[in-house]
Amino acid sequence: MALKKQPIDQLTSTCCYCGVGCGVVVNKEKNGSITLTGNKDHPVNKGMLCSKGLNLHYTVNDKSDRLLYPQMRYNKSMPMQRVSWDDALDRTAAVFKTFIDKYGPDSVAFYASGQCLTEEYYVVNKLMKGFIGSNNIDTNSRLCMSSAVAAYKIALGEDAVPVCYDDIELADCILVMGGNPAWCHPILWRRVEAHKAANPAVKIIVADPRVTDSCANADLHLQINPGTDITLNHAIGRLLIENGDIDFDFIKDHAEGFEAYSEIVFKNSLFDAAKTCGLSESDIRLAAKYIGEAKGFVTMWTMGLNQSAIGVNKNLSLINLNLITGHIGKPGSGPLSLTGQPNAMGGREVGGLANLLPAHRDLSNPLHCEEVQKFWGGKPIQPKPGLTATEMFEALNDGRLKAIWIMCTNPLTSLPNVRLAEEALKKAKFVVVQEISNKPETLAYADVILPAAAWAEKEGTMTNSERRISYLNKIVEPPGEAIADAEIICRFARKMGYKGFDFENPAAIYAEHVKLTAKTNLDISGLNYDILKERKTVQWPYKKKGPPDGQPRLFTDRNFYRPSKKALISAVPDTLTSELPNDDYPLILTTGRIRDQWHTMSKTGKVNKLNQHYKQAFLEIHPDDAGILGLKELDIVVVTSRRGEVQVQAKISAQIKKGVVFLPMHWGKILGNDLNRANNLTSDRVDPISKEPDFKYCAVNIKKFVKT
Ligand code: SF4
Numbered sequence: 001m002a003l004k005k006q007p008i009d010q011l012t013s014t015c016c017y018c019g020v021g022c023g024v025v026v027n028k029e030k031n032g033s034i035t036l037t038g039n040k041d042h043p044v045n046k047g048m049l050c051s052k053g054l055n056l057h058y059t060v061n062d063k064s065d066r067l068l069y070p071q072m073r074y075n076k077s078m079p080m081q082r083v084s085w086d087d088a089l090d091r092t093a094a095v096f097k098t099f100i101d102k103y104g105p106d107s108v109a110f111y112a113s114g115q116c117l118t119e120e121y122y123v124v125n126k127l128m129k130g131f132i133g134s135n136n137i138d139t140n141s142r143l144c145m146s147s148a149v150a151a152y153k154i155a156l157g158e159d160a161v162p163v164c165y166d167d168i169e170l171a172d173c174i175l176v177m178g179g180n181p182a183w184c185h186p187i188l189w190r191r192v193e194a195h196k197a198a199n200p201a202v203k204i205i206v207a208d209p210r211v212t213d214s215c216a217n218a219d220l221h222l223q224i225n226p227g228t229d230i231t232l233n234h235a236i237g238r239l240l241i242e243n244g245d246i247d248f249d250f251i252k253d254h255a256e257g258f259e260a261y262s263e264i265v266f267k268n269s270l271f272d273a274a275k276t277c278g279l280s281e282s283d284i285r286l287a288a289k290y291i292g293e294a295k296g297f298v299t300m301w302t303m304g305l306n307q308s309a310i311g312v313n314k315n316l317s318l319i320n321l322n323l324i325t326g327h328i329g330k331p332g333s334g335p336l337s338l339t340g341q342p343n344a345m346g347g348r349e350v351g352g353l354a355n356l357l358p359a360h361r362d363l364s365n366p367l368h369c370e371e372v373q374k375f376w377g378g379k380p381i382q383p384k385p386g387l388t389a390t391e392m393f394e395a396l397n398d399g400r401l402k403a404i405w406i407m408c409t410n411p412l413t414s415l416p417n418v419r420l421a422e423e424a425l426k427k428a429k430f431v432v433v434q435e436i437s438n439k440p441e442t443l444a445y446a447d448v449i450l451p452a453a454a455w456a457e458k459e460g461t462m463t464n465s466e467r468r469i470s471y472l473n474k475i476v477e478p479p480g481e482a483i484a485d486a487e488i489i490c491r492f493a494r495k496m497g498y499k500g501f502d503f504e505n506p507a508a509i510y511a512e513h514v515k516l517t518a519k520t521n522l523d524i525s526g527l528n529y530d531i532l533k534e535r536k537t538v539q540w541p542y543k544k545k546g547p548p549d550g551q552p553r554l555f556t557d558r559n560f561y562r563p564s565k566k567a568l569i570s571a572v573p574d575t576l577t578s579e580l581p582n583d584d585y586p587l588i589l590t591t592g593r594i595r596d597q598w599h600t601m602s603k604t605g606k607v608n609k610l611n612q613h614y615k616q617a618f619l620e621i622h623p624d625d626a627g628i629l630g631l632k633e634l635d636i637v638v639v640t641s642r643r644g645e646v647q648v649q650a651k652i653s654a655q656i657k658k659g660v661v662f663l664p665m666h667w668g669k670i671l672g673n674d675l676n677r678a679n680n681l682t683s684d685r686v687d688p689i690s691k692e693p694d695f696k697y698c699a700v701n702i703k704k705f706v707k708t
Helices: 056-061 085-103 118-132 146-156 165-170 186-198 213-217 229-242 248-254 258-265 270-277 281-293 311-324 344-349 366-376 389-397 418-427 441-445 485-495 506-517 529-535 623-629
Strands: 009-014 023-028 034-038 108-112 137-139 173-177 203-207 220-222 297-301 334-337 403-407 430-435 448-451 460-463 468-472 537-539 587-592 618-621 636-640 645-652 660-664 698-704
Touching: 009 468, 034 056, 085 108, 085 403, 085 430, 085 448, 085 485, 108 118, 108 389, 118 137, 118 344, 118 366, 118 460, 118 485, 118 506, 137 389, 146 311, 146 334, 165 186, 165 334, 173 281, 173 311, 186 213, 203 213, 203 281, 220 281, 229 258, 229 270, 229 281, 229 311, 248 311, 258 311, 270 281, 297 311, 311 334, 344 460, 366 506, 389 418, 418 441, 430 441, 460 506, 468 529, 506 529, 529 537, 618 623, 618 636, 623 645, 623 698
Parallel strands: 108 137, 108 403, 173 203, 173 297, 203 220, 297 334, 403 430, 430 448, 587 660, 618 645
Antiparallel strands: 009 023, 023 034, 460 468, 468 537, 587 698, 618 660, 636 645, 636 698
């Protein structure tokens, strides 16, 4: 009888892809490789994993693309040379000091990632804001969640997601807007599907210009015109008021702004709103009826609302529906923004964006700046927000910024109007790239390359979309001389001569972060690594002597974090400020994810199984538009915008709205060439408050490719 192969070690961790935050059990095999399964005891996924999570171990076992040692060159025409960690960090520190002395601290910047662990975010934020003396630390979460962050702050007083995933199973109406969770947050969506299957009376509404897999379970699909979300939400709000389906007591006692809101939603007739949105009046009425009848109402959204030049207002218009119906702060009800990255929320907790301070403190509040400066013992904190993601690359282009340190992200595929970012890196005086893979396009522009440890090669914590903090075990050693990102930043800080970066381990970094949260709304002063290792996962706030699993819901006492303790119902205008189509660029381009790839494919692109779903980039186009252009399925099309060009295969589908085309955002030079990169085309307009780019709307022209 063959003996069953036993792993030598079994440890828990959390999937490092999307913000659902599924728990995994990782088996370490005798040969040092790993296998994994979904963690049956984890409250998020109860053993389930999606295609990306199931194949996560391949990305760790395959070391063929890993960066193994630090590299450096003295000018861009030289080849990269292998160097020691000391040489790489000494030189980087010397260059940073020179720029800071000559041009000031705002001449350097860090651009990090929602994939960084909380401890990594903490130390880089402390280094930049507390010691270098600049707020030029931003992350790719700017491209993902910053509109939701700003909207929560305006509506509820703080960046605080009020609900937990268990509210899904308690809701009897779920409105999904600007998202395709069936593909992008699959395990959470399976919970929605299971809830609907067990309770057919539960109503699911999906608002999206495309017929996605998320529509398969919907009672109502509102196939709206791109950019018309606010008009739709206002029309639903108006009907809820007309039908008397609002919570008058909640509005009177716990909210402000209702009068101005009523005024604005009654400006547009239902007829006009339906016309603008490309919907029937009866469908909007039906949506309002489902919401009005619900005892528990959850709104769920992601990039369709966030990645917009009016992203904050779109978010506010949706949160308004929870507020006017009083569906917040009680089981089965509330707004649930879904984060695209595994630790976008953890980054926000430690202040890891150019306009934030730790524990949701505010840069514009002098008392908060003073408090953090005293705690860190560094330089006075500058009250002015630093450069955001897109602003950093603009500042490299015009010379204000001299040096950039890119950490754990691939901006040359993911930034909008990406040719500008390429120009920016060409002009940068000094570029540091801290990476796990030798594939990202940024490496070609680097002066110093620092090899980082990957998922499963370091310990730390992440927070998912429901404020759930999870502990990630270190399971295997990193290859070559790669080290954990937090250790890289701390070593660099010490080379710069700064005190306060001699942490013994990630637990010590976490303990410092915990101290800064005391007496804030994010209070996790009852938490430490021992508790996290034992319980694996808890939800913030986690106060001393609080519940052992933390707090599942916020605002159950209906006291919001605004000074008045009341939530704000915002009367937002529905004016679209995106780049509109015209005769030269007659179609609207929207970009997004596909089921089996994640971000710029530096990890998922390594897995054959995941590359089978779609082997190459494509342009989804409606049959009527394809007919006008004389296109057949799989024809190569040339897509142009005012900024660039893409050449990909046509995928003709009646599932997209006429006049709209869709390109997946994943492809770039890593698996292909720069002619399949969606961000050659996208607009560099950003939301004026959140500075989040308008990835979901720009004008394009399409022609059939003709060989010359
Ligand atoms: Fe990972 Fe997200 Fe899939 Fe869960 S749903 S396994 S967190 S990618």
